[in-house]
Amino acid sequence: MTQPNLESLVPAYVREFEPYIPSRPDPELMKLYGCARLYRLNNNENPLGPPPGAQEVIRRFPPPQGAVYPSGDSYYLRQELGAVHGVDPGQILVGNGANEVIAFVIKAFCEQGDNIVTADKTFAVYEWVAVFSGIEARVIPLKDEGFDDAAMLAAIDPRTKILFVCNPNNPTGSYWTRERLRGFLAAVGGRRIVVVDEAYCEFVEQEDFPNGISLLGEYPNLVVFRTFSKMYGLAALRIGYLVGAPEVVDMIRRTCVVYSVNRIAQEAALAALKDDTGHIRRTRALVRTSRTFLRGELAKMGLPVIAGEGNYLIAKLPLSDTLAYRKLMREGIMIRPMTGFRCPNHIRITLAGQEAMEACVAALKKILP
Amino acid sequence: MHEPRHGTVQLHLEARAPFLPVVTQFVESAASLFGLARTESLKLSLATEEIFLHLCGAVCAGEQLETACQDGLYYTRVLFRFHAPQLNLKGLNIASDSAKDGQCDLDEMGLMIASRSVDRLHLTEEKGHRICLAVTMEKVYPRFSEQLPRPAAPAGVSVEEPDRERVKRFALLAGRFSPERDRPPFFAYPGKVADMVAGGEYRCLTAISQKREIVGGIIFSGRSERIVQFHGPYLFSEGEQIAAADALLTALIASIARTKALGLLSLAGLPKALEPQFEHLGSLPPSTAEGPGGGVSFFFRHLHEDPGAEVWVPADLTVWLTGEYDRLVLARQIRTVQAMGETRLGASLFAAEIVRERAEATLRPLWPGADLAANVARHVRYLQADGLTTLLFEIDLGLPWHAELIPVLMANGFTPALLLPFAGQADLVIFQHHDATES
Structure with missing residues (x-):
């Protein structure tokens, strides 16, 4: 053969x-x-x-429903997320874990010859998805265990499309304050997309820690990632999402694979958001x-x-x-x-x-x- | 690691003797194009001629044969790819006795000439049971030992990938300021080192002082698909050198940390300050040529979680191996192999790598056969007669047929000396020969 x-x-x-x-x-x-x-x-x-409500959803999922496709765009979950974050549900895209939404964003904005900028000691998937998509990943050394905003800005060139910031950073736990994040977003301007990955934001109790979603109105080039894998304990179900300005999300939606999030994940995530225990x-x-x-x-x-x-x-x-x-x-x-x-x-x-x-x-x- | 930047040309034809001039002309032209000097080009062409004729006559007569010439920048490699129901390349053994007692087997004699004409020999079975026989001829480079001055102790260092000129300076400095036993012989040939790096098979990092002087360096390459082998860090300045050593190692790890490389292997000494970051695999006893105090410690570190592996060994080795796995905390499933009277056919083939400077030969099994015991004994006799005093034999525990060699080696004066994790399909065990006269 x-x-x-x-x-x-x-x-x-x-x-x-x-x-x-x-x-x-x-x-x-x-x-x-x-x-x-x-x-x-x-x-x-x-x-x-x-959370207990999500556990109940998992326990009670009717097996015959395994034959039925889930909502292709996580409709009810997006409604609830929109209400929780005070944004339009159309500004939210749900993916099969935050890893999938990373791929959506890179596919939407980058073509060969472009580059992304991130840190050397951070979550590896930004770098991986870029590299196996033929996009250069510029990894900037951390400074004092945190993302080095000045060095990241200096690494930008005309082919830079996305800057990824993990806030708080995995693995060092460092974070940018609201003021520092705003300064960075202002310096980048509207010419590039800034992704702020807030996978661990629910663990942060510091008052100066920024909620990226609250900055979307001011910075329409900002995209925020969240996950249900960490605080909400749904890692096995693989579900995460992004939030951005309507025009930006409309572009990302074009590279988004629908039906990739299963029904148990959607319903358990919905129950987790409603947790009152x-x-x-x-x-x-x-x-x-x-x-x-x-x-x-x-x-x-x-x-x-x-x-x-x-x-x-x-x-x-x-x-x-x-x-x-x-x-x-x-x-x-x-x-x-x-x-x-x-x-x-x-x-x-x-x-x-x-x-x-x-x-x-x-x-x-x-x-x- | 980066993929080596090989230029390759291919020739597809049927294995028939009348095509010989086409094949030899093809290899000579390619070797010339790739920069091999006339003498080396002719040697490679001679080896090609003998191998091609052997394949046409006894291996895959009339069948499809792919001949490829690969430019490795510091070498040219000829690869023959073919299918064969049976393989007998006995004559390619360096210790082939085809001319013994005047009973000359011309066919085997041709292979013997081929194997002794080239620098390296390799044989693998590829997907679809296709066999790939490769012979390699390196370029000849001038030897240099320019006496560059020792750089001053740096206040701070940065690490960078050097350009060609700085690679050569690094090689000269390493040749001058590092102990001979800790550096491979290629450092005597700075132009070769530059080509090894430019060809993509090796990578080099240098530590640079604020005065832009090279105060240290490290060179590394993929030893197997999953192991990166490095030489160094070599440190040249006076005084405190720990910072430069640490910066070089950190930069090396950073450059391969997100690759599929599973481990990092040092076979050429390591600065004392870096040893705690590694696992000591052991050392080979010094060869007679090196004298007392010779010998080098081998170090290893994983880059990722140990995925475990399945290894194949005869019962004779399980006690030693279990002890080593326990000492090194490696998770392995040991599968015991045992001869059960099954038939073995054909003649085995071993590759021999010789480092004359150290009077050392390393044998690697390339092909199984019914003559393992005789072939091992023949190689020991031949290499010892050639003045080589350190004889090593590498066994890949991921290949069940290699396990058959272990009792043969042990019966011929070899003992297990070192375990190299993931240095083959699975772990490698290096056996060392001890003369019966040694105490």
Whole structure:
């Protein structure tokens, strides 16, 4: 049988892109590392799970409805999101996780020869989607663990289409204040799109932390990302969204794949938004307690810590982070080694329940030289 | 890693002897176009001639044969791609005994000439059971050892990818200020280093002082699909050098952190200050040529979470291997292989890489056969007679047929010395030969 000529069929920027290989499922990892239980402290999941109303939606989903297509544009969810954020539902696009809306935006605005600007130590997917779409990704080093606004502005050229800012930043937890974000948006002007990814915004309790959506009226080139994976505990259902000015969203809608968000996700997200049981308050309290506890314990061990906003913190180790990952896996603790974020010898730990935090501390004490 | 910038030309024809002039002319023209000097071009053409005739006669007579010439900038490679029901390339072994006792097998003699004419030999089975036999001829470069002065201790350093001239200066500095055992022989040829980097197979980073002097550097390349091997960081200035070493390593990691490379491997020494960031794999005992105090430590670090792997070994090796996996905290599923009387056909083929400066030879199995024991013994005899005192044998634990070689190696004086994670299809084990007379 003749093999397809992949050299000529596949664009060079796809051929040269290195595919991301996700880690194996938990049971396989537990078998590999010989651990009887596993605390997942690697993906910043919410240990409380989804709000009770969303859990009820998941529990009660009628199996025969599995045969019926969902709303193609998450109609009811957008209505509710519009009401919550005080924007028109037409300004919202819902995707199969925030990862999908990243792809929508890059496809809508960039063509070959264009570039995007973001940071070197931030969420990797902006860079990945750009690179495998044939778009240059300009990654600017962080300054004092935060996005360097001046250097990002200096990296702009006539082919720059989008600037991605992760606020608060994953993994460092640093954030831009309202004033700093406004200054950046003003400096960029209307010639480029600025994406502010607020995946972890619900965890931030600082008063000067900006709600990007509230700035849309002033800055129509602003696009804000949100997710239901973190605070709302719906990571398994893959649902996130973007909000922007009507004209901008109308352009992005052209590259948006409809029907990509399943019905359980839409309905669970809707229920999560309507939660009145104090889910956010409970989660914030848990994160606050865990941060204080873990920070103190890491300090006692002499480990430098970067702990900003978000439900995670970073610890610097006196050994390779990837070796620490393997040693901790043997102890049933799964953390995120940070070499892939260009922070070698650092690990990111999700702030979870007390039992998990104590197990993590005990394991760290056991493995450190 | 960047994809190497190979220029490639291809020739498709049937494997029939009358086409020989077409093939040799094609290779000579391509080699000349790619910048190979006349002598090397003729050697490559000679190897091509012998291999082509062998393929026409005994391997894939009349069948489709693709011949490709690849420009690696510092080398030209000829690749033969074909399908064959059976393969006997015994004559390509460096230790081939086809001329032994005056009983000359002309066909095998031709292959022997071919293998000894070229610098490197490679054989792989590609998708669809297509076989790819590759022979490589490197350009010859002038040796330089210009005495560049030692740079002053820097107040601060930045890291950059050097241009061609700075790559050459880096090579000269490394040649002067780093211990010989810690640097590969190619540093004696700065022009070659420049071409290795320009060709895309290698990348180089240099640490630059505020006075724009090169105060250190590191060079790296993909050893396997998943492992990046690096040499350095080499540090040239006086006084405190930790900052430059750390900056170079951080820049190297940043440049490959978001690639599919799983690990970083150092086989040529590492500054002491960087050792805590790595896992010590072990060291090879010094060769006789290096004398006491020789030998180099090997270091490794993962770049991502360890995905685990399946490895194939005979029962003889499981105790040593389990101990190493436990020490290195690597998750592996060990599959035991055992001969059960099944038939083995054909003749095996090993590649031999020789580093004369270190009196060292590394053997790599390329093709299985029924003669593994005889072929190993023959190679040991041949290489020792050639004055090579350090004999290494690399076994890829991801390839079940390699496991069959392990008892043979152990019966021939080899012992496992080092485990290199993911350096092959799975992990590699380097076996080292110990003479029966050694204590």
